[in-house]
């Protein structure tokens with residue numbers, strides 16, 4: 001049995017301990033907001049937060065997060081149906097194109113700003129290594145900057 | 152009679168006038184998709200529906216893959232009909248022949264330089280609709296949605312709807328049409344102060360025949376077109392609720408993981424299926440012609456079981472192919488007989504007489520699309536019918552493909568549309584290996600089966616942008632004037648004009664040789680422009696330097712009869728501050744090309760890192776796409792196009808060894824990330840000319856712009872990509888001109 005919390009809800013799943021969190025979330029719990037992009041920790045599309053830290057769920061076996069708090073894009077905003085400042089900045093700057101990478105992007109950026117509210121460009125480059133095949137990077141940087149300026 | 156109340160304006164609406172279908176029934180008819188769930192809402196045209204609550208629904212026959220089409224097309228219709236944007240809803244058109252994209256088919260074919268196939272010529276005159284039915288396309292590609300469906304469909308439909316609403320209001324109020332005006336979804340009679348909402352008028356309006364050529368607005372009267380309207384698909388893409396094909400969910404669904412012969416074209420010889428069947432969750436192992444599929448109750452279990460199998464494929468002559476053998480084959484082909492592309496003047500004679508001749512050979516490798524959402528398709532066979540859930544650039548085309556593979560009638564196949572996690576050409580109906588597999592696998596079941604490819608499958612089983620070799624000779628006369636241009640290249644592809652240079656050169660000879668390989672190829676963002684613009688704009692740059700001329704001025708001098716090109720080139724150079732105030736260690740390169748009806752010039756500002764790698768700091772991108780419908784979308788497509796082309800220039804390389812692709816994942820098929828993404832500065836030149844596309848035209852010039860800057864920094868001419876394969880040394884104070 002794998003036991004952990006997802007967006008505040010206790011989960012108990014009869015799955016193999018080596019099943020990556022990504023597939024537990026998507027195929028067992030039906031949470032489709034977390035995306036599969038590469039399966040080898042090389043793109044960040046699957047980024048979720050485990051105890052507040054950004055984690056690439058495609059290479060994180062559920063055994064490694066036993067008892068942890070997992071937050072996915074679906075649980076990012078605490079106000080029901082609402083969105084966070086990061087999500088609002090993404091709308092304001094019209095960041096997403098195909099949108100497929102953006103759940104992971106937003107989870108990674110949210111974790112960064114949580115731990116470092118005014119990151120430098122180097123901090124941003126170091127922390128946000130996610131791939132966006134549509135090339136939304138100029139807008140991602142602008143959106144992050146807009147959040148740090150007001151922070 | 153119900154049937155007489157259905158009106159399809161076909162004979163009166165020829166191709167140029169747009170694809171417009173007036174529909175004036177409130178009675179459901181099983182032949183009309185318009186009534187699928189319409190209740191009592193009358194449809195005015197296939198593309199527009201006005202409801203009694205005064206909302207306008209615009210039905211979009213294209214796929215949203217991040218290019219903003221779900222916003223731009225409805226803007227065009229809503230603007231012409233003076234609809235209140237806040238009351239506009241958007242729906243994806245279902246994949247049925249009624250929504251087929253005939254206007255686009257013709258425009259697309261023409262823009263690619265391909266004529267509408269001969270057997271369709273007679274049909275073309277009878278109405279675009281017919282072409283689409285026969286060609287069976289609902290395609291999103293060729294940067295064409297706004298240009299064709301938008302200009303010829305949406306705007307016409309919107310304007311026709313407005314005229315019908317005015318007619319209805321005139322009758323209702325008993326006033327002349329000329330006393331009525333429209334705005335924000337109301338018809339107003341200013342003399343009496345009376346107003347009627349579109350919703351109130353909709354059913355009356357539906358009684359009038361839609362005009363086939365209604366009066367379109369003058370651009371100065373646009374209220375929506377030309378404004379940066381926030382995209383309607385974005386909110387769902389920030390809160391995780393946007394659904395892609397990979398997210399399809401159906402009761403009882405199973406998951407398939409597949410291993411396909413890594414050597415293209417080779418067949419399966421054996422597999423020890425029992426090993427997989429013993430594992431948890433595995434339901435079945437299916438042998439396909441060239442692949443093995445493991446079907447399980449969870450994707451990861453299927454994938455794990457697949458990895459445990461010993462799968463053998465046959466060996467054929469294809470196993471001998473390598474990148475080197477392909478290039479050698481290309482070189483041989485270029486020495487053989489060539490087919491004519493362009494012949495102007497007498498290039499051979501001019502080269503023979505030339506004072507000096509410059510020669511160069513260029514190459515680019517195969518490239519994979521690597522759309523962010525791995526390829527997938529969910530198929531459910533039940534009760535003699537079939538449901539398909541996938542994101543595609545052509546729902547109608549994929550419906551036809553599934554029907555063909557499953558040997559069913561197309562009308563028994565229902566497509567469920569999704570957002571696309573990237574397309575770039577990979578999700579066109581020419582590239583259906585995933586769809587084919589998913590269909591064949593699902594045929595074994597009466598529950599839905601989701602076939603999902605890993606990133607490795609995606610990179611190793613793509614339809615690749617072809618590798619190309621291109622040889623040039625340029626000749627100067629005694630006055631240092633470029634008098635001859637000779638270019639021999641491999642593989643004429645689409646668009647037909649991709650290897651044509653815009654510059655005025657008196658003698659041109661352009662020819663090509665076909666050289667087939669076993670590597671599947673397909674359309675990759677900007678198609679053949681992506682290779683040829685690198686060749687053309689690098690070689691022009693070589694010619695400029697070799698004749699001691701400034702590369703910007705050299706180009707400009709040869710654009711006297713191409714004022715739009717010249718204006719775009721100037722706009723890019725001016726905005727970038729061409730060769731002015733550059734920081735030490737930096738240089739600029741410039742490149743220009745027209746593609747898909749838009750002209751783009753780019754200036755790249757580049758330096759060489761200590762590790763000898765290329766660093767692109769800033770890209771200035773000037774665009775003339777005629778008119779911008781949604782300027783912010785134009786900008787985001789330009790940014791995206793630049794990054795896509797730059798990723799290829801810096802890192803993109805698919806190599807072949809022993810007949811198979813050697814790259815696996817983003818670890819060895821690298822992508823630009825935030826840290827190496829340049830600043831991008833967009834300048835639009837609003838020429839007011841015919842609309843050009845924006846999904847692709849920003850991709851072609853960037854590789855040459857960067858390589859041309861590298862030459863100034865290092866004195867080394869880059870004639871093969873990608874740039875990651877070089878270790879450059881910056882030559883200090885070296886100024887090439």
Ligand code: FES
Nearest residue numbers: 037038041044058
């Ligand atoms: S899917 Fe996990 S990092 Fe790419």
Ligand code: FES
Nearest residue numbers: 098099132133134
């Ligand atoms: S928005 Fe398409 S991959 Fe990032």
